[in-house]
Amino acid sequence: MGSGKTTVGRALARKLNKRFIDSDHEIEARTGASIPLIFEIEGEASFRQREAEVIRELVTLDNVVVATGGGAILNPASRGLLAANGTVIYLRASVNSILQRTSHDRNRPLLQTADPRQRIEELSREREPLYREIADIVIDTGRPNVQFLVNAILNQLDQTGSSAANSAMPSHHHLSNPPPAACADATVTLEVSLGDRSYPVAIGPALLDDVTLMARHVCGERAAIVTNTVVAPLYLERVTRTLAAAGKQVTAIVLPDGEEEKTWANLMTIFDALLANKCDRKTTLIALGGGVVGDMTGFAAASYMRGVPLIQIPTTLLSQVDSSVGGKTGINHPLGKNMIGAFYQPRAVIADTATLDSLPARELSAGLAEVIKHGAIIDAEFFSWIEANMAALLAKDLAALAHAILRSCEIKVEIVRQDEREGGIRAILNFGHTFAHAIEAGLGYGTWLHGEAVGCGMVMAADLSHRLGLLDALSKERITALVKAAGLPVVAPNLGVTNWLELMQVDKKNEGGTIRFILLQPLGAAKIDTVPPAMLAATLQACVASA
Structure with a gap:
């Protein structure tokens, strides 16, 4: 319980193009009663019998990802069926994580005790050997980002050569903390889940040169790159070359550098260039630079022709860990910072960690x-x-920076998902x-x-x-x-x-x-x-x- 079986399983199924089934939900659908009510009326033994019957049916299905109940492996027949009929993925979570995730959940009948911590430790000792007995893949869930966990599973599936025809995901309670993962040498992609405004955040090295990535997110034939006098000599030519290789026509707009330049006058400079170059509403605006460039380009994209596509390519640590994600855009007013702007989500955020090599110490x-x-x-x-x-x-240790960026983005992504327009929890980011x-x-x-x-x-x-x-x-x-x-x-x-x-x-x-x-x-x-x-x-x- 609390290890994320349902959430991770559903996301994994989408990645694998398979159907997702939660065995607990299946039991509730068949009985018309909630799991806590079944426990209360029939007792745990009866519930386990129902659970075993459902698992016996589910393992016969093709192309499914099944999230089992945490105690499903207590039944020897169920353990054997799971091990024989699919790739078993074992999700581990620390006792502290389990307590944090379940402390306000009254739908956990096994934790309705005077000492939930002691109960979780008892369950861990009881179930640990059984999980290890049948697990093909073990995933630590100490880092709660769903995309990270799914990518970790997919990587292990590739390494083991498993086709994952069927995957079963028992949960587990573990006492160790996993080491932090980093993306120093690989690209990690998170998703800002906002319905039809959802978009990916790609984090990794050498992304400025990724023609396929650029082509995927610049949907029209034209792109306008907005950058500044500091970033342009470093990266404008590279990004222009990548876009040209993807078959895109490019307009470059270079602004003065500095927070003091985040003004109405420079916003007009962007509009002037877009209009002079006859950029239409299918033109993608690309913000290449730090937070000032990102905020101003985002505001321009939200306003030009009442909204055109936007891509954020942050090149500073501050913009990679914060300002490029979440859709806040705007300019400063002499009486207040960022008081004029709009919420406008990009099509994608492309954070090339290699750009931090050129970052001054103060930045x-x-x-x-x-x-x-x-x-x-x-x-x-x-x-x-x-x-x-x-x-x-x-x-500027690459592994350390990669982990700092990834974890920061995970936190920002999750908060934005819950509160896109800062009506509640998002305010804590201030x-x-x-x-x-x-x-x-x-x-x-x-x-x-x-x-x-x-x-x-x-x-x-x-x-x-x-x-x-x-x-x-x-x-x-x-x-x-x-x-x-x-x-x-x-x-x-x-x-x-x-x-x-x-x-x-x-x-x-x-x-x-x-x-x-x-x-x-x-x-x-x-x-x-x-x-x-x-x-x-x-x-x-x-x-x-x-x-």
């Missing part, structure tokens, strides 16, 4: 701010991994940003890089969370130390208290003129709330440089 550090943010708000284990691997990240946006506007756009402001903003948000009793002192210090280790500022500029408050009031999260902050409760979990003015004043006093 690398700025990108690490968003990596740290993802760990702080939702994944304490990832936060600890960043602490342990900061030196490797700063040294951890530190209320302070950060005030810093950027107060100093003037471009004085601090966005990631530098976010890093300092997270230190301030952690201080505020601690003062409110939500975050322990050690976690607050860990956040400050990690931001500093990444080469980011931890002391905020002195903008004046009145100016600070005025700048923070211009924030999209605010309601009714009340400033709302993303707070940690504890490290690895976030909430959005208002705060008492005295607490905010104390944080400003503690974190802002003396005059």
Whole structure:
């Protein structure tokens, strides 16, 4: 239970072009009763008998992926049928993961006890030998991204030479944590699942030269590449050559570089070029660069002819781990950052990790701010991994960077899937940003890089969370130390208290003129709330440089 059999099984079936069947759902459909009700009325022994009968039928089917109940292997006949009639994929999850995933699920009859942890450990000891007895493939599920798990299964199917004519997926509870996977030498593709607006996020090296990939996502005959004066000399010719090899006509639009250039005037420059080159509504706009280029090109794509296709090709760490995914687009206003824009999802995100080789140290550090943010708000284990691997990240170790990008994108993808337009949980991705946006506007756009402001903003948000009793002192210090280790500022500029408050009031999260902050409760979990003015004043006093 809680290992992801149904979710992973359904996604695997789609990849293999097979039919998916969940044995528990099949039992419920046949009886008209839920699994907990069957347990309550008939008892576990009767349920196991029903389960064995269903499995006996399911293993005779061709071209199916079957997700079994976690206890299906307790029946010797079922074990034999599964082993003899298909490829058995064994999903492992740690006790902590199982507890986290099932803690609020009342449909787990075996866990309705005073001590669910002890019960899970008992089930693990009982079932572990039986899973190993019949498993052809073992997959650790410590990393919850579905696409990653499906790709791991497909890779093992290829290595074992299995045709996966039928696949059965028993679940299991395991006590070890899997090592992080990386895509340093291979491409990993995630999917932002938004119905008819769904799109892939491809992460890997040498993607700028992948003609097939470009041809797949640039559907029309024409493409317009929007880039800037820094990125253009590095990558514009390569991408143009790849698109030409795919049979596409290319228009290049080169903008000035810098956050201060994220303006209405430069947006008009994009429109001027599109109109001058007679680009139609089938022209694909390609954002080649960092977050500024991505945001402006996205806004242009959302607006030009009321919407044209968009592809994001992020070339900075910050844009690869955050801004290119999720469909936020826009420009800055002198009174507020990103206050004018639109939600507009791309057709694809193509993150070539090799482009980070040319990234200046300051830009690398700025990108690490968003990596740290993802760990702080939702994944304490990832936060600890960043602490342990900061030196490797700063040294541009390919495996470390690949894992940081992949995990960050997994987190962003899942949050966007749940809340595309920031009506709820997506707001937690703005951890530190209320302070950060005030810093950027107060100093003037471009004085601090966005990631530098976010890093300092997270230190301030952690201080505020601690003062409110939500975050322990050690976690607050860990956040400050990690931001500093990444080469980011931890002391905020002195903008004046009145100016600070005025700048923070211009924030999209605010309601009714009340400033709302993303707070940690504890490290690895976030909430959005208002705060008492005295607490905010104390944080400003503690974190802002003396005059």
